[in-house]
Amino acid sequence: xxxxxxxxxxxxxxxxxxxxxxxxxxxxxxxxxxxxxxxxxxxxxxxxxxxxxxxxxxxxxxxxxxxxxxxxxxxxxxxxxxxxxxxxxxxxxxxxxxxxxxxxxxxxxxxxxxxxxxxxxxxxxxxxxxxxxxxxxxxxxxxxxxxxxxxxxxxxxxxxxxxxxxxxxxxxxxxxxxxxxxxxxxxxxxxxxxxxxxxxxxxxxxxxxxxxxxxxxxxxxxxxxxxxxxxxxxxxxxxxxxxx
Amino acid sequence: xxxxxxxxxxxxxxxxxxxxxxxxxxxxxxxxxxxxxxxxxxxxxxxxxxxxxxxxxxxxxxxxxxxxxxxxxxxxxxxxxxxxxxxxxxxxxxxxxxxxxxxxxxxxxxxxxxxxxxxxxxxxxxxxxxxxxxxxxxxxxxxxxxxxxxxxxxxxxxxxxxxxxxxxxxxxxxxxxxxxxxxxxxxxxxxxxxxxxxxxxxxxxxxxxxxxxxxxxxxxxxxxxxxxxxxxxxxxxxxxxxxx
DNA sequence: CGTACGTTTGATCTTTCTCAATAATGGTGG
DNA sequence: CCACCATTATTGAGAAAGATCAAACGTACG
Numbered sequence: 001x002x003x004x005x006x007x008x009x010x011x012x013x014x015x016x017x018x019x020x021x022x023x024x025x026x027x028x029x030x031x032x033x034x035x036x037x038x039x040x041x042x043x044x045x046x047x048x049x050x051x052x053x054x055x056x057x058x059x060x061x062x063x064x065x066x067x068x069x070x071x072x073x074x075x076x077x078x079x080x081x082x083x084x085x086x087x088x089x090x091x092x093x094x095x096x097x098x099x100x101x102x103x104x105x106x107x108x109x110x111x112x113x114x115x116x117x118x119x120x121x122x123x124x125x126x127x128x129x130x131x132x133x134x135x136x137x138x139x140x141x142x143x144x145x146x147x148x149x150x151x152x153x154x155x156x157x158x159x160x161x162x163x164x165x166x167x168x169x170x171x172x173x174x175x176x177x178x179x180x181x182x183x184x185x186x187x188x189x190x191x192x193x194x195x196x197x198x199x200x201x202x203x204x205x206x207x208x209x210x211x212x213x214x215x216x217x218x219x220x221x222x223x224x225x226x227x228x229x230x231x232x233x234x235x236x237x238x239x240x241x242x243x244x
Numbered sequence: 245x246x247x248x249x250x251x252x253x254x255x256x257x258x259x260x261x262x263x264x265x266x267x268x269x270x271x272x273x274x275x276x277x278x279x280x281x282x283x284x285x286x287x288x289x290x291x292x293x294x295x296x297x298x299x300x301x302x303x304x305x306x307x308x309x310x311x312x313x314x315x316x317x318x319x320x321x322x323x324x325x326x327x328x329x330x331x332x333x334x335x336x337x338x339x340x341x342x343x344x345x346x347x348x349x350x351x352x353x354x355x356x357x358x359x360x361x362x363x364x365x366x367x368x369x370x371x372x373x374x375x376x377x378x379x380x381x382x383x384x385x386x387x388x389x390x391x392x393x394x395x396x397x398x399x400x401x402x403x404x405x406x407x408x409x410x411x412x413x414x415x416x417x418x419x420x421x422x423x424x425x426x427x428x429x430x431x432x433x434x435x436x437x438x439x440x441x442x443x444x445x446x447x448x449x450x451x452x453x454x455x456x457x458x459x460x461x462x463x464x465x466x467x468x469x470x471x472x473x474x475x476x477x478x479x480x481x482x483x484x485x486x487x488x
Numbered sequence: 489c490g491t492a493c494g495t496t497t498g499a500t501c502t503t504t505c506t507c508a509a510t511a512a513t514g515g516t517g518g
Numbered sequence: 519c520c521a522c523c524a525t526t527a528t529t530g531a532g533a534a535a536g537a538t539c540a541a542a543c544g545t546a547c548g
Binding site for chain 2: 016017068069072089090093094118124129138141147234
């Protein structure tokens with residue numbers, strides 16, 4: 001019986017730092033409200049004063065920041081992942097979080113989460129681990145945009161999303177294809193939509209993805225992994241340190 | 245009397261989440277060992293099994309990751325800042341931390357820090373805030389490399405380092421100039437050393453930095469800030485949320 | 489079945505890289 | 519204090535990855 005909306009969130013936390021049964025139940029007992037959002041709707045507004053903590057339940061969300069050079073998506077949030085756990089403590093001084101596809105999210109009051117973290121060390125540790133792992137992902141993205149070419153960047157992103165989905169037990173989810181538009185991918189990768197299209201054409205020519213199908217479906221994961229030398233260690237999905 | 249080596253670390257934590265006097269004393273009472281390191285020496289080796297927590301006391305350190313496209317420095321650590329607080333919980337699955345200048349660091353056993361966080365909620369909150377703020381910085385760097393051109397990237401980095409130093413009360417520190425080499429800057433910014441050199445030449449021509457002096461000395465901060473539209477909000481230096 | 493949005497294509501332009509040679513710098517031992 | 523060596527910086531010419539612009543083409547959805 002895994003029908004509770006927050007089950008995926010529990011799974012996310014547990015994949016970074018082991019939780020006990022009571023911890024799990026405590027999380028499932030948190031107050032929350034569910035919201036259905038369409039593509040491009042904001043799950044969290046930039047600079048919003050006292051945000052709730054947003055958990056993605058279905059679909060994909062992205063956080064962005066802007067400069068005069070354009071928009072950059074600085075993180076992506078998959079089902080089960082929190083979008084703004086940092087706001088338990090830090091003020092909201094970052095860009096907004098917007099849906100990249102249609103989806104649903106759960107909003108949990110920050111206070112309730114903070115109280116829970118206070119009472120339960122394992123949960124506190126899991127929150128810390130979640131934020132730290134997200135930081136590690138950002139640093140990998142930095143390596144991606146700073147030192148890899150377009151094709152490697154795209155390949156790396158697709159590999160990462162696949163592994164993260166799998167960790168949530170959602171590997172089937174996007175088997176038919178990654179439901180992101182070229183302009184969304186380009187904003188993640190620091191490229192232009194046009195160039196993303198050309199890279200995908202190359203991928204299709206090499207048989208890495210199925211040609212000319214809108215949700216981008218990968219047909220050769222092995223080559224894709226080799227292309228960008230993908231190593232998932234930075235995702236910290238190995239249940240981390242035992243003990244203390 | 246501010247002569248304790250860890251004073252700067254206390255100041256770093258306090259600038260993210262307020263500490264009480266007892267919290268401060270508790271941190272100053274932590275066990276630590278001091279190490280002098282030369283340029284390029286490792287403060288922390290990549291993949292090292294059970295690392296201590298490293299605090300920079302003097303000099304500048306950088307964390308890097310590698311791909312076949314080259315080296316990328318994914319974060320920079322100034323005096324007072326911890327280099328690997330994430331290892332309190334996560335395994336060390338990231339690149340190493342290397343000195344970018346000569347300097348000294350303090351190594352604190354992770355266990356001691358973890359115990360302290362367990363006992364003192366304010367310290368636990370401060371650690372969380374520190375890691376979360378560092379994540380926010382990584383995301384800003386992502387915007388930097390993804391969507392700004394070379395000149396803006398360099399200007400942004402220089403502004404950020406100045407503000408971070410100032411937050412530590414070290415604004416005098418590098419008044420004579422930023423002691424980073426072109427190849428270090430290029431590894432931070434995702435450029436090549438020769439291009440960094442050309443950008444600096446442009447800066448000198450525009451009077452932004454003093455021409456032809458090795459430690460790069462900024463002579464017009466205002467223009468530099470305007471050039472990259474620098475907004476320090478993402479650094480989360482405003483003592484964050486009050487209460488709870 | 490038309491309109492809005494996304495994709496594809498081609499031509500051209502910029503930014504940045506690459507390579508290589510020369511010059512400057514800084515630290516070290518004599 | 520000076521000469522030497524390794525490292526770093528500068529300069530120039532050529533190449534490449536990716537951006538830009540604009541038009542044509544698809545596709546989905548009301």
